[in-house]
Amino acid sequence: MVAVVNRDKCMYCGACTSVCPKLALELLETRIKVYADKCIDCGLCVKACPVGAIRLEERK
Amino acid sequence: MMNDWDVIVVGAGPAGIKAGEELAKRRLKTLVIDRKQEIGAPKRCGEGLSDRWVTVSGLKPDPTWARQYINGAILISPKGKKIVIDSEKMGRTGYIIERKMFEKFLAANAIRAGAKFLLKTNVEDLVMEDGFVKGVVANNMGDTLELRSKVVVAADGVDSRIGRMAGLNTLLPLAEMDSGFQYEMAGVDLLDPHKMELYFGKSVAPRGYVWVFPKGEDVANVGVGISGTDEKTAREYLDRWLENNKRFENASIIEVNAGGIPVTKPVDEFVGNGILLTGDAARMVNPIHGGGMGTALEAGGMLADVIKEAIEENNVSKEKLKKFQDIWMEKHGKEFANVLKVRHFFEKLNDEQLEAIADIVVKGKISPDVFVELSHGQGLGKIAKGIIKSSPSIAKLIFEFIKR
Numbered sequence: 001m002v003a004v005v006n007r008d009k010c011m012y013c014g015a016c017t018s019v020c021p022k023l024a025l026e027l028l029e030t031r032i033k034v035y036a037d038k039c040i041d042c043g044l045c046v047k048a049c050p051v052g053a054i055r056l057e058e059r060k
Numbered sequence: 061m062m063n064d065w066d067v068i069v070v071g072a073g074p075a076g077i078k079a080g081e082e083l084a085k086r087r088l089k090t091l092v093i094d095r096k097q098e099i100g101a102p103k104r105c106g107e108g109l110s111d112r113w114v115t116v117s118g119l120k121p122d123p124t125w126a127r128q129y130i131n132g133a134i135l136i137s138p139k140g141k142k143i144v145i146d147s148e149k150m151g152r153t154g155y156i157i158e159r160k161m162f163e164k165f166l167a168a169n170a171i172r173a174g175a176k177f178l179l180k181t182n183v184e185d186l187v188m189e190d191g192f193v194k195g196v197v198a199n200n201m202g203d204t205l206e207l208r209s210k211v212v213v214a215a216d217g218v219d220s221r222i223g224r225m226a227g228l229n230t231l232l233p234l235a236e237m238d239s240g241f242q243y244e245m246a247g248v249d250l251l252d253p254h255k256m257e258l259y260f261g262k263s264v265a266p267r268g269y270v271w272v273f274p275k276g277e278d279v280a281n282v283g284v285g286i287s288g289t290d291e292k293t294a295r296e297y298l299d300r301w302l303e304n305n306k307r308f309e310n311a312s313i314i315e316v317n318a319g320g321i322p323v324t325k326p327v328d329e330f331v332g333n334g335i336l337l338t339g340d341a342a343r344m345v346n347p348i349h350g351g352g353m354g355t356a357l358e359a360g361g362m363l364a365d366v367i368k369e370a371i372e373e374n375n376v377s378k379e380k381l382k383k384f385q386d387i388w389m390e391k392h393g394k395e396f397a398n399v400l401k402v403r404h405f406f407e408k409l410n411d412e413q414l415e416a417i418a419d420i421v422v423k424g425k426i427s428p429d430v431f432v433e434l435s436h437g438q439g440l441g442k443i444a445k446g447i448i449k450s451s452p453s454i455a456k457l458i459f460e461f462i463k464r
């Protein structure tokens with residue numbers, strides 16, 4: 001599994017990036033960059049998000 | 061672009077801007093960088109700032125940013141009991157500010173002092189040489205810049221990614237972050253346009269609270285902070301609270317905000333060779349109410365003194381810069397540790413127990429001012445004494461907790 005951000009919901013607030021143990025998420029001005037190779041699908045970012053904009057999805 | 065700075069500050073929030081001003085005032089060539097395209101926006105903040113911090117920061121409330129004078133707070137218990145705190149009496153008034161205007165105002169001051177700013181510029185990496193941070197690699201609107209400096213100040217907010225790049229442990233444990241969500245609303249029916257409203261209860265906001273911070277007669281920041289570990293999202297809590305609250309029937313949204321709040325202890329190490337962390341990045345946040353602007357502003361002067369001395373002595377080692385951490389911890393370390401303890405106590409209480417505490421305050425057994433004391437890590441003993449007759453079990457919990 002890997003973290004996937006729903007861009008329509010995302011507030012670009014950085015709650016998820018702060019708790020990611022692997023620096024797999026980076027907040028840019030209007031984008032969350034996901035480094036899929038670093039993600040260990042721990043799901044912490046999913047819980048941290050104030051609006052439910054992150055999910056874990058099957059890797060393609 | 062000049063490429064030889066004394067100090068590069070990453071992040072133009074309250075911490076970074078104020079640091080920039082104080083450094084420039086000490087005649088250090090200072091560059092403040094932010095990835096945003098506008099200082100102050102989007103805000104991730106309820107915008108509450110007490111007078112004490114305005115004064116500590118060497119400012120006077122200015123009508124361009126001091127939106128609404130605040131003379132107290134109304135705390136609302138799970139069952140709706142209202143506890144009014146009169147802050148004027150306690151000499152602890154404050155403002156709900158317009159943060160965007162405030163930060164631009166601060167930045168203008170910093171620029172007058174000689175600091176330079178670079179926006180829409182994301183710091184992607186640090187320049188490291190011989191175990192020292194020597195600058196940053198940044199993306200400035202598509203162009204990669206390598207900018208060099210004697211010291212880097214990481215004022216990059218809750219993310220604190222810059223510190224992690226330098227090998228400092230700034231990872232925020234999920235359980236020690238509050239997930240925050242807020243609407244700025246107009247058409248709000250306020251209890252009192254000069255008092256902050258705070259609503260407590262497990263179903264309202266697990267661990268945290270719902271706040272209504274007035275920005276005018278009928279405009280307010282209405283937000284919620286909840287424990288990061290909660291299954292539901294902060295947005296769900298706020299939306300449900302608003303739906304159940306008839307007073308907000310005629311209100312509507314003029315801005316949507318979200319953010320993470322580090323309600324934890326300060327990071328173990330604020331400093332490394334050639335780098336120093338400040339503000340949210342160092343977790344200088346009151347872990348009971350989540351306010352972090354004041355301490356972020358105050359730290360600017362402290363760190364500027366330390367950096368000035370370090371650069372003059374040509375020694376920007378971790379050991380030298382650690383003086384900043386020592387000064388800060390001396391001033392706030394003990395208090396914040398106590399505040400965290402008080403928070404840990406309260407998060408274990410259920411709604412019934414919270415109600416019992418509200419009850420003794422409403423009945424006049426103890427003064428509502430005790431809640432202000434709690435936010436400074438004091439006052440648990442007073443509650444225990446006041447509640448010993450009506451709820452001895454709670455008093456016992458407190459005594460056991462204090463003893464530990």
Ligand SMILES: Cc1cc2nc3c(=O)[nH]c(=O)nc-3n(C[C@H](O)[C@H](O)[C@H](O)COP(=O)(O)OP(=O)(O)OC[C@H]3O[C@@H](n4cnc5c(N)ncnc54)[C@H](O)[C@@H]3O)c2cc1C
Pocket residue numbers: 070071072073074075076093094095096104105106107108109181182183184215216217218219221240241242283317318319320321338339340341345350351352353354356
């Ligand atoms: C919902 C909510 C409500 C709050 N309410 C209050 C309140 O009422 N009162 C109060 O005092 N505090 C409140 N806080 C806390 C307060 O907002 C923070 O403590 C404060 O913003 C900390 O200031 P700072 O300068 O350390 O960080 P920030 O204000 O977060 O600034 C960090 C800056 O760094 C920039 N940055 C980050 N990484 C990079 C990079 N790699 N490159 C370039 N730029 C970068 C960011 O764009 C940002 O502008 C609240 C927080 C939240 C989330």
Ligand code: SF4
Pocket residue numbers: 002003019020021022023024025038039040041042043044045046
């Ligand atoms: S699932 Fe874990 S590792 Fe992956 S992005 Fe989220 S927090 Fe980071």
Ligand code: SF4
Pocket residue numbers: 005009010011012013014015016017027032048049050051052053054318
């Ligand atoms: S926590 Fe949620 S809303 Fe905030 S930046 Fe991450 S995905 Fe977006």
